[in-house]
Amino acid sequence: MRKYLLKRVFYMVLTLFLVATITFFLMKLMPGTPYSNQEKMTPQQIRIMNEQYGLNKPVWLQYLIYLGGMLHGDLGTSFQYSNQPVSYLISSRIGASAQLGFQAMVFGVFFGIIIGSIAAINRNTWIDTLCTILSIIGKSVPNFVLAVLLQFYIALKLGWFPIADWGGFSYTVLPTIALGVGPLAETARFIRTGMVDVLNSDYIELARAKGLTKFGIVYHHALRNSLIPLVTLIGPYTVALMTGSMVIENIFSIPGIGEQFVKSITTNDYPTIMGVTMLFSAGLVVVILLTDIVYGIIDPRIRLSGNGD
Amino acid sequence: MEEKIKLSPDSFEALPKAEELDNEKIAAPPLTFVQDAWRRLKKNKGAFISLWIIVLMMIIAFGSTPFIDHNSLVKSSPNYANLPAKIPGISINGFNGKLKVSGQWVDEYKQNNIPSGKYFVLGTDYLGRSLAQRIIYGTKISLIVALVATFFDLTIGVAYGIISGWKGGRVDNVMQRIIEIISSVPSLVIVVLMLLVLKPGMTSIIAAIAISSWTTMARMIRAETLQLKSQEYVLAARSLGESAPKIAWKHLVPNLSSIIIIQTMYTIPTAIFFEAFLSFIGIGISAPQTSLGVLLNDGQKNFQFLPYQMWYPAIVLCVLMIAFNLLGDGLRDAFDPKTRR
Secondary structure, eight states: HHHHHHHHHHHHHHHHHHHHHHHHHHHHHHSSSSTTTGGGGGGGHHHHHHHTTTTTTTTHHHHHHHHHHHHTTTOOOOOOTTBHHHHHHHHEEEHHHHHHHHHHHHHHHHHHHHHHHHHHHHTTSHHHHHHHHHHHHHSSOOOOHHHHHHHIIIIIIIOOSSSSSSOOOOHHHHHHHHHHHHHHHHHHHHHHHHHHHHHHHHHHHHHTTTTHHHHHHHIIIIIHHHHGGGGGGGGHHHHHHHHHHHHHHHHHHHSHHHHHHHHHTTTHHHHHHHHHHHHHHHHHHHHHHHHHHHHHHOOTOSSSSOOOO | OOOOOOOOOGGGOOOOOEEEEEEETOOOOOOHHHHHHHHHHHOHHHHHHHHHHHHHHHHHHHHHHOOOOOHHHHEEEEEEGGOOOOTOOOSSSSSBSSEEEEEEEHHHHHHTTTTTOOOOOTTBBBTSSSSSHHHHHHHHHHHHHHHHHHHHHIIIIIHHHHHHHOOOOOHHHHHHHHHHHHHHHHHHHHHHHHHHOSHHHHHHHHHHHHHHHSSHHHHHHHHHHHHHSSSHHHHHHTTTTHHHHIIIIIIIHHHHHHHHHHHHHHHHHHHHHHHHHHHHHHHSSSSTTTOHHHHHHHHHTTTTTTTTTHHHEEEEEEEHHHHHHHHHHHHHHHHHHOOOO
16 A cells, blocks of 8 residues: 555656646747737846846756746746735635635535435436436536526526625635536436446345335435445546636636636736646646545455556 | 468368258347447437437538638628527517517617618627627537547547557556646646647647547547457457557457447537637637637627527537537447446
8 A cells, every 4th residue: 555655646746747847848838928018128128027037047947946946835926916926826816716616516516416316216207307407408518608697697687696706605606506517417427327226236125125214225325335436536526626617717706726827828927827737737636646545445345556567 | 380271162061051940030130239329329319319410510510611701700890780689570579680678679670770681590799790600600610629629539549548558568557657647637728738839729729629638538448458458359360460450450449439439429528618618718719710619708798788699609509518418328328238227
């Protein structure tokens, strides 16, 4: 186990290093300059600015400085907001994104499990069909379309929730729904498939023969066994939530990482783009490692280290 | 090894046909794999309807190419701006040129002195361009992106997966690490980075999706190849001295076909979503070119007053996504009856 963990952590660091390298050089290839009106600047001004941001050094030196800085959490200085370090920009915004992502994950998985179980228990009835239709729609409707519709009809027309901005819990409800519907639909489909299999197995028959209630069977036996594979979906969900946050935060003007990312793309703010990319990749790599470990713990049949190579 | 037993056709003698053996056989002519899958697909109503919807959309989107005048697609005509849908002969509010303005239905065509013969089936956008035309063009863009993503999935993804699984050992290890690195960055971030380096537009979107879309396919193909590799028929082909590419083409690909088809059907909606997403946040296809994402973004700005400008492209995009998802599910059930619930 320890050897496996060490190996995984090593690959993780290697991956992040490569991601940092590739992103860095991609940024160097990017057309355009970070200065919004370069033609109006005198060569002297440009030189001073380049010096201030370290852009006059050779590329390899910039690269080494960047890597070195990253080792102690320094991601450079944002071009867009003068003199704000990227790490500050990220840490001041990560709270909103993390809260939103977490809420969306909980919302999606919780209701997904409920809807999926209901569909599986009432297999081949109209309830099942309804749940299937709902999950297909949830999977197909792009989250940004849903977000705009929710914002208009629920927030503006009905006035149930604030239209945009970030404040108390009520501000998070609509973005959470918009972001969580994708995972919800996926979970519902997944749970339904898994539970239909489990419900047909012998030990469910035994539980029924023991005279357990329907709820007892589903809750104690069927649900637990169909939950295990769900852990593998946490990785893809994280990706979906990160991606979704870019546009959902934009629509609801939430001061989060995703919104910042989109903003920094449109302003050629290289250090911020790199910083957020690194954050996203680091988050994803850690989540994938954790889910692998958790999967091994809750399902002892999966052996972590013995996969052949 | 070199010595071969000399055999000629006359060494064999045909046995008399034992017809009575077949007399009591009751069976339909055997179905091939594809026929069997097709039969199962036809039973799945949702998937079958989706298939026809997709075919219809493709015919409309690609068939309309000669009829769509590129000038009128991008040229603005402010006289016609923001007109609602009008279909002659239909008098349902919303399709007769009337628009709800502060609670009342107002005939926008009369108000703006539009010549009586002029009408727009789905209305116009804020620059007076026909929305129907732009939606059809946008659908075409979405479908092209989908087809190209599929193409890269089929070529890079399948080839990579087969090579990785077939070679095994160190090659496999390195190739899997590469996939791991690519997939440890959310693919949308890769697409965004690529779009920044290349100049935004159709080609860059396609290139960006090509780079990030094939990894899942490669993984699944590799896993399956690892299993197929140890099958007897592959061993037989190997011991007969068949070359590796030929084994891959003749034996592996046909046996992988169901996975390939199923996985492709999951790539397509993702690619369509990516394109719409990128254009929506403004880094994909940009004005005056159009795509469903651009239309949604434009429509969103006026949603409060001119909801139809967002609803129509949204409906088209959702129908497209639902159709591909349903067809994907249907194909999975059809090609892989074991997973059928």
